[in-house]
Amino acid sequence: MTPREGAALRPQNVHGARRAHIPRPASGGESTASAHELFDRLAAADRGTPVWQALRDELVHRHLPLVHFLVRRFRGRGEPLDDLVQVATIGLIKAVDRFDPQRGIEFSTYATPTVVGEVKRHFRDRGWAIKVPRRLQENMLVVSRASAELFGLLSRAPTIAELAKKAALTEEDVLEAIESSHAYTTVSLDAELDDAAAAANPRHGVDTQAALESIEDRESLRPLLGKLDERERQIILLRFFANMTQSEIAAEVGVSQMHISRLLGRTLARLREGLGNGE
């Protein structure tokens, strides 16, 4: 390793990542050049040519230890390490493609946010926000089920105390689970909704036109409601124009109350943003 390479990959970044067995790309001649030289040559090469491809492969390969180092932070969060490495490598490739060696910053400095961002996005897309421990995930599911069951029994939403008893958790745990459910994010929610959409068959038709009659800013609101997806719009209309409770809407739409709550919060925030910008 030349000194310049050593600088490009800071020692602490390499630490512990040597176990990676990724086959070297079959590239001739580049293996002895420094990363800086390679980046310069990559910048000079025509994109898509075999030369460019070989340089890019070599640079990606050289920085795989950085990927392994960064991915270690995300271990034990319910995703297989191999998947995370793969996702992070995509981030690395993006960084290699966008890196401008003229700007005088180290590649590792430049690449770190891109790689970490890619891994975080993966977690978001998988539905769980980062840092939701398994115990919490389980509690959320238990509370969500208990809530639906109790609603069926009581014909009203349960209290926290009732939920705690039913779920065999402390009230604190129940509150924590509800709290965390708001961190449970968008993509998987939409997936859940798509599944639920088939089962949903709303009895309560809402006359949007009439509902909006009394609202001053309806002209700004209408296009915003139009931009929501069908399910979000339905939930907003049922809650605010048909005056149904969250639990009633949950039963109607066929998803959990906690899910309705999340969607309401999220959709209102979006409407708020739109109304604010419209003024």
Added chain:
Amino acid sequence: MSTPASTSANGHPAHLDTVVLTLPASSAYLSVLRTATAGLAARLQFTLDEIEDLRIAVDEACAMLLADGESEEHDLTCRFELATDLITVTVSVSAGSPSLPSRDTFAWQVLTALAGAVDASVVDDQLTIQLTKRRGRAP
């Protein structure tokens, strides 16, 4: 103001406890208010629906306040007054020259649907929104 909410400031008969939080007037701190709201409403045996509605309402009210007065230099004050079957949440912030939110807007309708009784006032440069949510049927 004519809503029942404004009378609670004079001391609701069944008034139990008061919790006051002062935070920087920044949306970054709203999660603290949400958590406090849920925890306090749970103490009063509110149902999950009521808790979640109130939590969203507090969010909405703060968004209205911060639209005018988001600034880390100012304080957002939140006062929770707990009664046996009633919680009053009063949020206020000082803003340049705050305007009273209109009651005919969607945002106001949302607040009313979520909280029950809503009131707003401007005193000097202080914009205040008060939400009063009553517990439904006793469990």
